Amino acid sequence: MVAEIKSYTVLGVDAVEVTVQVDAGRGLPSVAIVGLPDSAVKESRERVRSALINSGFPFPARKVVINLAPADLKKEGTIYDLPISIGILFSQNIVSGRKLKDYLIAGELGLNGEVRRVKGALACAILAREKGYKGVILPVNNAEEASLISGIEIVPVKTLTETVAFLNGDLTIEPFKREGDFRESKFDIDMADVSGQFHAKRAVEIAAAGGHNLLFFGPPGSGKTMIARRIPTILPLMTEQEIIETTKVYSAAGLLSEGVIDKRPFRSPHHLVSDVAMVGGGSSLKPGEVSLAHNGVLFLDEFPEFKRSVIEALRQPLEDGMVTVSRISGTVSFPARFMFVAAMNPCPCGFYGFEDDVHQCSCSPVQVKRYLSKVSGPILDRIDIHVSLPAVKPDELSKMECGETSASIRERIEKAHAVQRERFKGLKISFNSHMGSTEIRKFCSLSSDAKAILEKAVSTFRLSARGYNRILKLARTIADLEGEEIIKSHHVAEAVSFREVIKIN
Ligand SMILES: Nc1ncnc2c1ncn2[C@@H]1O[C@H](COP(=O)(O)OP(=O)(O)OP(=O)(O)O)[C@@H](O)[C@H]1O
Ligand SMILES: [Mg+2]
Missing domain, CATH: 3.40.50.300 (P-loop containing nucleotide triphosphate hydrolases)
Structure with a gap:
């Protein structure tokens, strides 16, 4: 029987579903991996064999073909050691297939069967939720990142033996839940x-x-x-x-x-x-x-x-x-x-x-x-x-x-961010610096003496149109830090003080 284990590959920063098919058929004992695998995946063969044997499982004396589908998607890294081992054990009726369709499975194997961390585990959890899987079976060291995604089960595993026992229903593994929250951000500089x-x-x-x-x-x-x-x-x-x-x-x-x-x-x-x-x-x-x-x-x-x-x-x-x-x-x-x-x-x-x-x-x-x-x-x-x-x-x-x-500077910045969130609600921009001419016209109202100062700056420093907009955007932020709706003259004056200093001629 062909085993099908669901796993993933990383494309950019996202995960894409990969199916690991394992067929142990008649023929001279051998192992072949197909489906555009890179060298790390090819080496998987050796790791899987050692991990299986050292964990006390038999390695089939058959012709084993492993297909990573879809074949046109490049797969790299060591993600498939665990799914391949599970597939080989399934083909020997050592692992039950009951839970296999519910989980995305990934993990690198050490030669003695321990499960090591892989790349892209968070993206894998996101994919599992999108595709409606019950959860993911991942190396214990990847559990915390994956647990950022709620609504699915994160099953942390330490060894191949443990994974097999879990899939067979002989062992319950508590789904990983993160403790506390990460609102505390401590820096050792200030x-x-x-x-x-x-x-x-x-x-x-x-x-x-x-x-x-x-x-x-x-x-x-x-x-x-x-x-x-x-x-x-x-x-x-x-x-x-x-x-x-x-x-x-x-x-x-x-x-x-x-x-x-x-x-x-x-x-x-x-x-x-x-x-x-x-x-x-x-x-x-x-x-x-x-x-x-x-x-x-x-x-x-x-x-x-x-x-x-x-x-x-x-x-x-x-x-x-x-x-x-x-x-x-x-x-x-x-x-x-x-x-x-x-x-x-x-x-x-x-x-x-x-x-x-x-x-x-x-x-x-x-x-x-x-x-x-x-x-x-x-x-x-x-x-x-x-x-x-x-x-x-x-x-x-x-x-x-x-x-x-x-901390006290940050308080003011948070307030200014809140003002901007309100201002740009429903628009594609989030900060004053992202404003184009349309938004500048709409959101940068100047008091009359602010206008006078700006005009003076334009003629004194020969500001270009872009330089002019830049000063308006900056003045908008300075006014936001003070909680002012209308841009005043001292806001413009301060903005002008940050103009270009490098003169190349
Ligand atoms: N305003 C300051 N207050 C306290 N320490 C300072 C100050 N400015 C510089 N220092 C000290 O001087 C060291 C060197 O400063 P820094 O590396 O920031 O200089 P730099 O302007 O980046 O110089 P460079 O142009 O050579 O890169 C800092 O590690 C710090 O110890
Ligand atoms: Mg420096």
Whole structure:
């Protein structure tokens, strides 16, 4: 009799159903796996044989054919060890078929029969619920992530023997339920650690409140990296939906060590990162840094050192909140909505425009120009807030005064988010930074003196139409932080202070 075990494969960050068919028929004893399996799946043969024998089960002296259907879908990894073993045992009448149709089953096997974690378990649970399965049988280490999905049974298994006993009804396994909730988000760093730099901290608050992108510009040691790393601490706690979305990405990438992602991610890839590592793709269609930063922060430190192609590739995710990658193996979309933060020095030595008695810039004008021109153009245009960050003064550092804590900044940001949720109800956008000209006209009413200041700024700084809109969006967020409906003159004035600082000519 042909055994049919339901399992899954990961495509992008989602799971697709796969049926594992096992037929043990007459012929010379052998094992063949068909259905576009990759090398990890082929090795499954050896693991399954050892695991079965070491768990005390017989291995059939027959011709075993394992088919992973649908055949045109690429299957990778070690997900099928457990379903294949169960199929082989079913064909020998050792496992009963009663429960098999109710569960999606996945798990890697160790040689002694223990069940090890697999990729994409959360996506598997989502698939099981969509398709109306009773539940999933998964490695115990995957149970917590899968338990984010309610309404189905998560059966955690530790060994092959245990799985067999469960399927035969000889053992009851309590479905996994997560304990407590993940509303507590503890960080061991805090905005209060940063002395001085009020302008930069304010910029970060506004950026977080309105979903604006941010650029820090300043000499070495001024605290750019330090402040950026603390941004996740002032962002609102993740909602359950966000936890599911982000955990799904990490789970599909095989980067989840245990549990779930309930803290906003902070990704800070090295400047030598490749295009594929940044946006995702490659032969196995893996999510890239932009997706690993989903619902968190993507920080590009030493921004001009990144390859131009990498910087350009950020345009799509910055615009759409997702990336689409196409390879021979197919086209998939990954979620990629993040707060973008970049930091850079003004020149190769780091002190151009920020000289003091001790530090003098040693770069030639050509060097400065070449350095700055690496980030010119459309990307700078997509950054709403530009902050010039001079080194913190020694007396401010020595005061060691504690700044405002992240928790108290976060309260204001949460309020501003609530205002925006109300404002954009029924629209496709969620933050002020996403507004187009139509929304700007509708939602950015200015007081008469605010209008006057804006006009003055436009003529003084020769602002382009885009620069003009950018200031309006920022002023909207600043007014929201104060709970004001009408944008006033001081909101516009503050927004103007965050205009572009890099002048390339
Ligand atoms: N405002 C500050 N308050 C307290 N400590 C600070 C401040 N600014 C800098 N520091 C200290 O200096 C160290 C270096 O700062 P940081 O790495 O953030 O500099 P940076 O601006 O990123 O420099 P670079 O341009 O070289 O990357 C920090 O780890 C911190 O200990
Ligand atoms: Mg730095």
